[in-house]
Amino acid sequence: VVAGETTEVTYVYKEVTGDVVVHYVDTEGNVIAEDKEDTKGASLNAKYDTTDNKPEKIEKDETVYYLTEKALKDGSKPENGDVVEGTTEVTYVYEKAGQVVVHYTDEKGNTIQVDAVDTKDGKPNSDYNTADNDMKPNRITTPEGKVYELVDASTKGNETGKVVAGETTEVTYVYKEVTGDVVVHYVDTEGNVIAEDKEDTKGASLNAKYDTTDNKPEKIEKDGTVYYLTEKALKDGSKETGDVVEGKTEVTYVYEKAGQVVVHYTDEKGNTIQVDAVDTKDGKPNSDYNTSDNGMKPTRITTAEGKVYELVPTATKGDEIGKVVAGQTLEVTYVYQEVKGNVIVKFQDTEGNTISEDENDETNASLNTNYNTSEHKKATIVKDGVTYYLTDKALKDGSKPEEGSVVEGTTEVTYVYEKAGSVIVNYQTEDGTPLVGTADGANVESGVKDTTDAKAGTDYNTADNGMKPSRITTAEGKVYKLVEASTKGNETGKVVAGQTLEVTYVYILENVVPEPKPEPKP
Structure with a gap:
C-alpha cells in the first residue's frame, strides 16, 4: 500500500448470456432443415420467442413436411420463455405431407387415362374430396x-377423407367402354326386307372406323326372286363408311328385282311353234341384252313333227336389243312362216319326152310329210295312139324316190315309160310274094298281128295260136305248103319296146319240088 495514495483494484466481469437454438426434425428424429439461431448472446432472463422461426412447412429433397399439431418435440424447451445461461434448444417436429392420387381404369384394370393428383403434398388430416x-x-x-x-x-x-401423413391415398374410378354397333339392313325399292340383318360391327369402340362394304352383296335371292343392288346402293341417310358412334348405326342397302328377257317363237297366226327361250334370266337391271346374238334367233325351226319354219325378220315383235328392266319380263317374239314343199309326178318316155301331163301329188305340204306317188303310177299311157308301158325300173335315173318326205321346193318324181312292141306274121311264097287265102277255114293274109301293143319283154309265140298254118289255099284254089326250114324271124321270143317284130312263114305249091339251092362257094 503506498501512503497517501489510493490503490484501486478493478474486477472485470463478463456478462453471463444465453443462446436459443431452434431444431427441425421429422417424426423419426431426422433433421430436415438447418438449425436456426433464434437468440444469440442474450442476457439471462431476457424473453425469447421462437415462433417466428416456426415455419408451417419445410421442403427437403423434394419432400414436404408439415408442422405437427403438437409442434414441439417431447423434451424440447418451450417455444417462448426466459433466456438461461448456455444454449436453450427448441425442437419443432414435422411430419411428411400426404398425397391423394386418382387412377382411371377400365373394368379389367387397364389404365385409360393418366393418373390425376387430387392433393399434392397435402397437410396431414386436411380434408380431400376427389369428386x-x-x-x-x-x-x-x-x-x-x-x-x-x-x-x-x-x-x-x-x-x-383426410390426408394421411406420409402416405399416398389412392382413389380408382372404374369406367366401362362406351361402344357402338353397326347393323346392315337389306330392303327392296318398296322397303320390304329381303334378307336378314348383318352385324357388321358389334361392341366396337367409338370413333373406330367401320366399313360395311364387305356386307354388301351384289345380289340377294329370296323366295326364288333375285334382287340386285341399285346403282345408288344406299337408302337415303345411310353411310356405308364412317366412325362408330354410341348406340346403333344402321346402314340400309336397297335392292331392285332382277329383270327377265323371254323369247317366243310363233307362226304368222300366233301359234307357238317352239317352247319359249330365256335370253336373260334374273338379269341385272340396266344391263344389256341382245336376243339376236346368242342362238336365240334361229333362221329356221324344225318342230317335233318335222315341220320347218323360216324366220320372217320384218315381223319380229319387241326389242331384240335393249336394257334389262328391274322387276319386268321383256318379251321378244320371232315370227316364222312355214316352209313347204310340192311333189309333182312326171311321165316320160325313154328318150325324155313327156307323154302325159304332170300330176300334183303334194301341194304346199309341210316338210317331212310322207308322200307316195305310187297312186299316180299308171301301168300304161296312150299318147297320140301310141301305147307306153311303165319300165321295169319305173323311175328315171336321178328321179326322186316315189316314197319319201316332202322337202323344201318341188320334188319331182319321174316315171319312165317305153313304147309298146308288136309282133306281126307274114305269109309269102319263096319268091317273096305275099300269100292271101284261107287256112283251116280262116282267112289268112300277111301282116296279121300276133301281138299288138304288148309290154316289152312279154313272151310271144307265133306257132301256137293259129298263126302258123301248115297249108294256105288261095282264091284260085292253089294250095301252098309251109316250108318249115325257110321261116324268117323268131317264132318265139320277147316283145321288144317300140319295135314291130316280124315272123315270115314261107310256102311252096304243094307237089312242086323246089329246085335245089346252089351250094355256097368255098
Missing part, C-alpha cells in the same frame, strides 16, 4: 378416340 374438383369425369375419351363411361358403383378407395 368435387373435376377429378371424377363421367366420361373419358382416350387419344385413340375410345370413350369410357364411369361405373360409379365400381369406384375403389374413398372419394372423401
Whole structure:
C-alpha cells in the first residue's frame, strides 16, 4: 500500500448470456432443415420467442413436411420463455405431407387415362374430396378416340377423407367402354326386307372406323326372286363408311328385282311353234341384252313333227336389243312362216319326152310329210295312139324316190315309160310274094298281128295260136305248103319296146319240088 495514495483494484466481469437454438426434425428424429439461431448472446432472463422461426412447412429433397399439431418435440424447451445461461434448444417436429392420387381404369384394370393428383403434398388430416374438383369425369375419351363411361358403383378407395401423413391415398374410378354397333339392313325399292340383318360391327369402340362394304352383296335371292343392288346402293341417310358412334348405326342397302328377257317363237297366226327361250334370266337391271346374238334367233325351226319354219325378220315383235328392266319380263317374239314343199309326178318316155301331163301329188305340204306317188303310177299311157308301158325300173335315173318326205321346193318324181312292141306274121311264097287265102277255114293274109301293143319283154309265140298254118289255099284254089326250114324271124321270143317284130312263114305249091339251092362257094 503506498501512503497517501489510493490503490484501486478493478474486477472485470463478463456478462453471463444465453443462446436459443431452434431444431427441425421429422417424426423419426431426422433433421430436415438447418438449425436456426433464434437468440444469440442474450442476457439471462431476457424473453425469447421462437415462433417466428416456426415455419408451417419445410421442403427437403423434394419432400414436404408439415408442422405437427403438437409442434414441439417431447423434451424440447418451450417455444417462448426466459433466456438461461448456455444454449436453450427448441425442437419443432414435422411430419411428411400426404398425397391423394386418382387412377382411371377400365373394368379389367387397364389404365385409360393418366393418373390425376387430387392433393399434392397435402397437410396431414386436411380434408380431400376427389369428386368435387373435376377429378371424377363421367366420361373419358382416350387419344385413340375410345370413350369410357364411369361405373360409379365400381369406384375403389374413398372419394372423401383426410390426408394421411406420409402416405399416398389412392382413389380408382372404374369406367366401362362406351361402344357402338353397326347393323346392315337389306330392303327392296318398296322397303320390304329381303334378307336378314348383318352385324357388321358389334361392341366396337367409338370413333373406330367401320366399313360395311364387305356386307354388301351384289345380289340377294329370296323366295326364288333375285334382287340386285341399285346403282345408288344406299337408302337415303345411310353411310356405308364412317366412325362408330354410341348406340346403333344402321346402314340400309336397297335392292331392285332382277329383270327377265323371254323369247317366243310363233307362226304368222300366233301359234307357238317352239317352247319359249330365256335370253336373260334374273338379269341385272340396266344391263344389256341382245336376243339376236346368242342362238336365240334361229333362221329356221324344225318342230317335233318335222315341220320347218323360216324366220320372217320384218315381223319380229319387241326389242331384240335393249336394257334389262328391274322387276319386268321383256318379251321378244320371232315370227316364222312355214316352209313347204310340192311333189309333182312326171311321165316320160325313154328318150325324155313327156307323154302325159304332170300330176300334183303334194301341194304346199309341210316338210317331212310322207308322200307316195305310187297312186299316180299308171301301168300304161296312150299318147297320140301310141301305147307306153311303165319300165321295169319305173323311175328315171336321178328321179326322186316315189316314197319319201316332202322337202323344201318341188320334188319331182319321174316315171319312165317305153313304147309298146308288136309282133306281126307274114305269109309269102319263096319268091317273096305275099300269100292271101284261107287256112283251116280262116282267112289268112300277111301282116296279121300276133301281138299288138304288148309290154316289152312279154313272151310271144307265133306257132301256137293259129298263126302258123301248115297249108294256105288261095282264091284260085292253089294250095301252098309251109316250108318249115325257110321261116324268117323268131317264132318265139320277147316283145321288144317300140319295135314291130316280124315272123315270115314261107310256102311252096304243094307237089312242086323246089329246085335245089346252089351250094355256097368255098
